[in-house]
Each structure stands twice: as C-alpha cells, then as structure tokens.
Amino acid sequence: MSKTLFQKIWDAHQVKSLPDGTYLIYIDRVFLHERTGSIALQSLAEAGRKVRHPEQVFCTMDHIVDTFPGRGDDTVMPSGKDFIQATRKEAKAAGITLFDIGDEQQGIAHVISPELGIVQPGLTLVCPDSHTCTQGALGAAAWGIGSSEAEHAMATQTLRINKPKLMRVWFEGELNSCVTAKDMILHLISKFGAHGGAGHAIEFAGPTVEALSIEARMTLCNMAVEFAAFTGLVAPDQKTIEYLEGRPYVPKGEQWHQAVEYWHSLVTDDDALFDTEIKIDVAEIEPTITWGTxxxxxxxxxxxxxxxxxxxxxxxxxxxxxxxxxxxxxxxxxxxxxxxxxxxxxxxxxxxxxxxxxxxxxxxxxxxxxxxxxxxxxxxxxxxxxxxxxxxxxxxxxxxxxxxxxxxxxxxxxxxxxxxxxxxxxxxxxxxxxxxxxxxxxxxxxxxxxxxxxxxxxxxxxxxxxxxxx
Amino acid sequence: MKAFTTHCGIAAPLLRINIDTDAIIPSREMRRVSKKGLGEGLFASSRYVMSDSRELNPDFILNKAEYANTTILLTGNNFGCGSSREHAVWALAEYGIRAIIAPSFGAIFYQNCMRNGILPVVLSNEAVMQLSDEIMQDPQKLKIEIDLQEQKVSSKKGLHFEFDIETGSKEMLLNGLDSIGLTLQYEADIKAFEQQTQKQHSWLYLQN
CATH class of the missing domain: 3.30.499.10 (Aconitase, domain 3)
Structure with missing residues (x-):
C-alpha cells in the first residue's frame, strides 16, 4: 500500500494499537532543557521511576541561562540558578547526556540536536518544548510535548498518542530575491491562519522545499507549531545525508551504510493520500513581516x-x-x-x-x-x-x-x-x-x-x- | 491525578481566539522548579494592573465579583496555543479550573490538560457563544454542568451539547489514572519491539 513519509515513520514505531483507540509509539530520543526538563527529571525521580534508556536522553541549558560573555550559573532572571543547578543534579543522577554551560557543544536544543546528529531521518524524537518540530527538517518525526509526557517517554520509551491527520504543503516556483524559508512559513500562516494546520502532521514538499538547504528547512519546520500542527517534516534526501555525515552521534562504519540505505526509503509514495493538501506558488511571496500579536x-x-x-x-x-x-x-x-x-x-x-x-x-x-x-x-x-x-x-x-x-x-x-x-x-x-x-x-x-x-x-x-x- | 467525572460550576467567558500559554502564564511567573505555586501567576499579564505588581485589575473577568469561584472557562479557537509549558495547566488547576470549553485547543496544551485532571471540551463556536450568552445573565446562578461519562454539557436554562473525547483519555480522567503506570503494563510488548528493531535498525540504539 502507498504510504506517506509520516505514515512510514509511524508504522516503524508502532509498538501496539491500544484497546482505547490510541497507539503506543516508540520514542527513540528524548531531548530536555533546564526550563521544563528539570521538572520532568525531578518529578520522575520523586515517583521512584528510572529513565529507561539514559543513553537516548539528552539535555541542554538554553532557556534561562544568560547569554552574556563570561556567564555562569547566576542569571539575570531571578531564580534561574535554581533551574540550572536542579537540571545538572537530576541529569547526573539519571545518567543522561548534558550539554552544560561552558560545553563547546551547548546551545539551543533544536540547533544542537541536528548539529550533533542526534536527530536523524526516520526516528522519533520528543522534547518538552513546542519548537521540537524544527527537527523534522531532517526527516524525523519530532514533536513537542509537556513535562508529564516527557516523564512518560523517559520512563517507558513510548508515548500513548492519537494518530494525527496528514497534510502536505507543496511549495513550487522560484523564490524572489531576499525571500527565505522564514517568509514562506509566515506567508503560509497568514494565508491559512494560526489554526490552519491543527491536528495534522505536515510534510513540506515540492521543488522549492527540495531546493532549500537543510538549515532553511529547519526554519520552515520550526514554525509548524505556530500553524497549530502536530509537527512538520521534510523527506530526507542527498542533502540530508551529506549534512549528517561525520556528525558525532550518527552511525559509523557499516551501520552508517545500513542507515543511509533505510533513509533513502523514507519518501512519500507517488500515489499516497493526504487528508489535506495545500499548494503555494512562492513567486507570490515577498519578504514577509508580522504587524500584530x-x-x-x-x-x-x-x-x-x-x-x-x-x-x-x-x-x-x-x-x-x-x-x-x-x-x-x-x-x-x-x-x-x-x-x-x-x-x-x-x-x-x-x-x-x-x-x-x-x-x-x-x-x-x-x-x-x-x-x-x-x-x-x-x-x-x-x-x-x-x-x-x-x-x-x-x-x-x-x-x-x-x-x-x-x-x-x-x-x-x-x-x-x-x-x-x-x-x-x-x-x-x-x-x-x-x-x-x-x-x-x-x-x-x-x-x-x-x-x-x-x-x-x-x-x-x-x-x-x-x-x-x- | 485528580479524577473528573461530573462537574457543575461557574463559567467565565474569555471570548478571544488564539489565547496562548504565554498569556495563561507568562514565563516570568515560573519561578521555581516545581509544579506548585503557579496559581498566582495565572493570566498575570491581564489579571494584575502592572506586570510587576499583585494589584488586581478590576476589568479582568476573573477579578469581577460575579465571576468569583469560576471553575469553567468558555473561550475561543486554538486556546493554549504556543509554548508547551505544562505550567499553564498547573496554574489553571491550582486556581481551581476544572474544565475548558472551546472550539479547539493547542495540541500540546490539550494533552497536558488530560494528564492533570482538567477536562478540555471541544464544542462548536456557536455552542460556546450560546452558553456564554446564557451564563452572562447571572454567572453565579446559571452554572454549567459537565458529565464526562455521558459526554454532555448542559446549562440551567436547557442548553444541551454532546462532545467527543478519545476513549483512552476519557478512561484516564474518569478514574484519575496514572498514564505511566498504565503503559508499564505493556512492558513485554515494549521489550519485544526493542529486540525486533535492534536487529533491523541497530543504529537507533546508542551505547553509553
């Protein structure tokens, strides 16, 4: 049967179809940050539960850490230090990987996860942060969750979820001068509303998307949540593979070749069906800006x-x-x-x-x-x-x-x-x-x-x- | 988790679209590494006169005497959009909100409600308006009743609406169940899945 990209990833992660109509979906990677991850780790520990696969869980300090040169645990935000130190303590106790202040790999979760090759095509990744959909640009199913769901994912390596509907947003045409992925996504949201993608996993596709760099695809997917989507993603291609090769957490040797072979299969089949399709000619887009709230x-x-x-x-x-x-x-x-x-x-x-x-x-x-x-x-x-x-x-x-x-x-x-x-x-x-x-x-x-x-x-x-x- | 079976309470109309979780609780109100102590920060930007004070803004609906002890919110499309912060739901729960009725919700917020004993009820915009029009006549008396088992919302003057909810979430709310505990019953299935995929897609499993 013909399948969409998202359906293929979903099927490869379905542990069980539950009697209540939801699905138990396997989660390959969990990413945390000091703002919401600290609470999830602390609450899990208080409940006496363990992180099932600490080697699959990563955490960064990005949300409340200062960005001034020479920064440390103290923050301009009152009590920021409590979040930072609680995160460090809980991350160590749980045995997960932490990109701490001072670490040369530290940064915003959705920037460093692709940069380090933690997110990869075809895997599932969740983070208690709404912009986790950014990482769908690599061809993964990556979505934002709450802290309770993060606890669930860490304790069981799964989530119980309903299957989202499927949407394809097809961008075609040549971008005008100074028109970027940011302008494309703002244009889409302005045209169909901040609620336009509700309940859908959105595949961004079409010749304009194929022509975008991996980083630009991240910008595009980043704002899928501002469109109320479950997530956004782009099919992996040769650019994706070249982007990932050699990054610290990607497979090595024979495993790399097996992974690449699998990644090539992660495309929407020609006659696969979406619940909703939108087509946009990017020639109609100029540099775009918001005027309201x-x-x-x-x-x-x-x-x-x-x-x-x-x-x-x-x-x-x-x-x-x-x-x-x-x-x-x-x-x-x-x-x-x-x-x-x-x-x-x-x-x-x-x-x-x-x-x-x-x-x-x-x-x-x-x-x-x-x-x-x-x-x-x-x-x-x-x-x-x-x-x-x-x-x-x-x-x-x-x-x-x-x-x-x-x-x-x-x-x-x-x-x-x-x-x-x-x-x-x-x-x-x-x-x-x-x-x-x-x-x-x-x-x-x-x-x-x-x-x-x-x-x-x-x-x-x-x-x-x-x-x-x- | 606090169970939700039936609830009869005072409702307040917050009839705007796209009320985001920054509006429900601004980041600056999330002061401690805790799920508690957040009720005071609920709607802080509109509830207080100044962002750095606790002087109540008399114009904000929940500060009005006729809406004292509100437990149900009636609101517009896409309520709870934006940031994934579960603090929004913890703040609502601590304030005493038991249910929110809206045409649609932010997806992460919706799930967060379900995990914290707050019932998100999806009704049409028209139904929300009809309920609002009625309760505004006398908010303290014209309470709204919600029956989760029957999936029904009723008003004192005879409005009745049915709503949809997924069976799994409904069971969890009705019984106040812990979702992690429930899932761990499937430990054997999870283990079998891992053994299978470790053969097929070994690279997905990182080694420490």
Whole structure:
C-alpha cells in the first residue's frame, strides 16, 4: 500500500494499537532543557521511576541561562540558578547526556540536536518544548510535548498518542530575491491562519522545499507549531545525508551504510493520500513581516496593515483590533519606514550559521542606526565558533550589534533581561505574542535579512533595497 | 491525578481566539522548579494592573465579583496555543479550573490538560457563544454542568451539547489514572519491539 513519509515513520514505531483507540509509539530520543526538563527529571525521580534508556536522553541549558560573555550559573532572571543547578543534579543522577554551560557543544536544543546528529531521518524524537518540530527538517518525526509526557517517554520509551491527520504543503516556483524559508512559513500562516494546520502532521514538499538547504528547512519546520500542527517534516534526501555525515552521534562504519540505505526509503509514495493538501506558488511571496500579536498577523513588507473589514470573521476582527492597540498601529498603516527600537537575531528559528552569514552580508561595513539596540545570539557555541572563524562576529560588532553566547535569550522574557516597555522589536524569532519579549514589548517577526536591513536604517526596511550588487 | 467525572460550576467567558500559554502564564511567573505555586501567576499579564505588581485589575473577568469561584472557562479557537509549558495547566488547576470549553485547543496544551485532571471540551463556536450568552445573565446562578461519562454539557436554562473525547483519555480522567503506570503494563510488548528493531535498525540504539 502507498504510504506517506509520516505514515512510514509511524508504522516503524508502532509498538501496539491500544484497546482505547490510541497507539503506543516508540520514542527513540528524548531531548530536555533546564526550563521544563528539570521538572520532568525531578518529578520522575520523586515517583521512584528510572529513565529507561539514559543513553537516548539528552539535555541542554538554553532557556534561562544568560547569554552574556563570561556567564555562569547566576542569571539575570531571578531564580534561574535554581533551574540550572536542579537540571545538572537530576541529569547526573539519571545518567543522561548534558550539554552544560561552558560545553563547546551547548546551545539551543533544536540547533544542537541536528548539529550533533542526534536527530536523524526516520526516528522519533520528543522534547518538552513546542519548537521540537524544527527537527523534522531532517526527516524525523519530532514533536513537542509537556513535562508529564516527557516523564512518560523517559520512563517507558513510548508515548500513548492519537494518530494525527496528514497534510502536505507543496511549495513550487522560484523564490524572489531576499525571500527565505522564514517568509514562506509566515506567508503560509497568514494565508491559512494560526489554526490552519491543527491536528495534522505536515510534510513540506515540492521543488522549492527540495531546493532549500537543510538549515532553511529547519526554519520552515520550526514554525509548524505556530500553524497549530502536530509537527512538520521534510523527506530526507542527498542533502540530508551529506549534512549528517561525520556528525558525532550518527552511525559509523557499516551501520552508517545500513542507515543511509533505510533513509533513502523514507519518501512519500507517488500515489499516497493526504487528508489535506495545500499548494503555494512562492513567486507570490515577498519578504514577509508580522504587524500584530499572532503569527497569522503577517503580510508582505510593502503592504499596509489590513483594514478590519478585509478580515474573514468577527473573531479575527476582534483579535486584530486588540492586536493593533497593543502594537500602536492602525489599519492602513504602512509598515515600511516604521521606526524600530531594537533588533534581535537569534532563536531556534533563525540563529544558524547561514542565518548569520545572510545578516552579515547586509551589515558588512555599515552601522546600525544610533537609536537601535541590536543583539545577535548564535544558536549554539559551535555556530558561534564557526562564525568567529569566518570573522562574522567582527561584522556584527563593527555594525554595532552585541555578540552573545548561545541560548534562547530574548526570544521570550523569563523575568530577567527584556527589551523594555512599548519598545518596537524586529525579531527573527517565532512568536509575537503580547509581552512575549518583555512586558508590553511590540514584536515584529521577520527574516534575518529584514532584521539586519531594518537595524541599519532604524526603521522597517525592505532588505532588497539594501542588497549589494557585487 | 485528580479524577473528573461530573462537574457543575461557574463559567467565565474569555471570548478571544488564539489565547496562548504565554498569556495563561507568562514565563516570568515560573519561578521555581516545581509544579506548585503557579496559581498566582495565572493570566498575570491581564489579571494584575502592572506586570510587576499583585494589584488586581478590576476589568479582568476573573477579578469581577460575579465571576468569583469560576471553575469553567468558555473561550475561543486554538486556546493554549504556543509554548508547551505544562505550567499553564498547573496554574489553571491550582486556581481551581476544572474544565475548558472551546472550539479547539493547542495540541500540546490539550494533552497536558488530560494528564492533570482538567477536562478540555471541544464544542462548536456557536455552542460556546450560546452558553456564554446564557451564563452572562447571572454567572453565579446559571452554572454549567459537565458529565464526562455521558459526554454532555448542559446549562440551567436547557442548553444541551454532546462532545467527543478519545476513549483512552476519557478512561484516564474518569478514574484519575496514572498514564505511566498504565503503559508499564505493556512492558513485554515494549521489550519485544526493542529486540525486533535492534536487529533491523541497530543504529537507533546508542551505547553509553
């Protein structure tokens, strides 16, 4: 029978179909971080339960650890140290692998898992973090769970779940200049709503997706959760295999060859059926930016804030009215030239080496507007080291950006560092919710290129106008 | 886990779409490595006048006298979207919320509710509006009743709605069961699965 990619992975992990209609699905890898993993490990230990396969469980410090140079266990966030030290203690007691502060492999979970080859095509991976879907870019089934489910996964190496519906989002056509995976996913969410993918495992496919780099595919899959999807994934191909080869946790020798042979089979069969299919011609996408407080509040950068009457439902109009009041904008307002106060390049969405290279290409030899606070936070210590080998850090520093240690940083406000009240932030992160980046902070989501170009001009700027013609 | 069989309580309408878990509990309110002590942080950004104070915002629905002792929320599409933080559910439970009625929920949030004795009820937007319109007339008296066994929601003035829920989650909630304990009954199946895949896909199993 013809099967989709997700169905193949599901079938290869089904331990049992349970009498209650759910499925017992085998979990190959569990990833944790100090914010929610600490509680899961602690609670499991308190219940007297053991981690079934500690060698399959990994943990990082990314959520509340500081990103200032010279950081330690102390954090700007009050009580952050408690989370860090509890995580370290519980990780050691449980015998799992921890990428601690100071470790050259430390970084954001969804950046380091692919970077270290912990996630691989065809495996199942869960993490008590909603952006775990990022890792589906490698052709794995990877999804976010709560802390209780993380305990369940560690104690039993399985989860009891319902089978998600299957969706394919097919991207075709050639990307316009300065249009990236970030713009593709923002465009998708704005077109079909933040609820558009609910209940579905989404395969991103089509010639445009095939042409994307592995890192760009991660950006695409990262925001599947902002589309309310169970997860997102991309079929592994030759690029995936080349990306993984030689990374620390991938199979070696004969096992590598067996794995690669298996990975080649992980494609959706030609006549396999999806519950829902969406097709998008990427030629219609321009650099995209959010104007409101939901990722669905997005539009092309040259457009204006929509008129309320143009929105589909009363609910949407109510939400938009509230969002615009929060963002201090009016329907019909132009987004270009809107003054910004801060620029943030980082997060599990856009903090990898390619993201930094693209931003640096625009920043090189230029200065950030004097009123803009600009911060770059590499996604991992390895990304940071690679950027420094290429001299990118100097480009950022010379332009007036802060250059940080890796972590989630100000993608969200945990009670420590934040951008400030009513500050307008252009951010490469994934959530523009009210107060997400600080109390009353006004977030606009965009690509690294758009954030870099806007930081230079001190206002929202179309990156196409800042490209150099070599 | 606290069992959920039937519940009759005061409901409050929070009729917005896409209420995310950052709004349910901001990250700054997650101060301790604990599932407890989170009730105070529930809806902190709207419940208090300032983000750094505990002075109640009189305009926030749960602070109004007529909605005192609310145990049921009536809300819009995609409630609990965003961050996976189970703290959102722990905060709701500690505050006293037993059930949430919405047209849809964030997937991770929905599962987190099930694991913590809160019943997420999926009803159409129209049903949520009808219930809201009724209870708003006199929230303290016009309570809503939910029967999980029968999968029914009823109002004092005669509205009745049926809802769907997966059998497994229903059983777990009705009996307050521990999902890990239940799954460990399948230990032999898990072991057999591991032996089989260790032969076929040996690389999936890392060695320490």
């Amino acid at each position: 939901s990722p669905q509040h997005a539009c092309g950068i040259s457009q204006t804030v929509p008129e309320l009457e143009s929105l589909a439902s009363e609910d949407a109009r109510t939400a938009a009215t509230r969002a615009l009041a929060y963002q201090a904008l009016q329907p019909g307002d132009k987004l270009l030239d809107l003054k910004i106060d801060c620029a943030f390049i980082g997060s599990c969405t856009n903090s990898r080496i390619e993201d930094l290279r693209k931003a640096a290409a625009i920043l090189k030899g230029r200065k950030v507007a004097s009123h803009v606070k600009a911060i770059c936070v590499p996604g991992s210590q390895q990304v940071k080291a690679a950027a420094e080998r290429e001299g990118l850090h100097q480009v950022f520093l010379d332009a007036g950006f802060e250059w940080r240690e890796s972590g989630c940083s100000m993608c969200f406000y945990a009670g420590g560092e934040h951008f400030g009240k009513q500050q307008r932030v252009l951010s490469t992160s994934n959530r523009n919710f009210e107060s997400r980046q600080g109390p009353e902070t006004r977030t606009h989501l965009a690509s690294p290129e758009t954030v870099a170009a806007s930081a230079l001009n001190g206002c929202i700027t179309d990156p196409r106008t800042m490209m150099r013609t070599n």
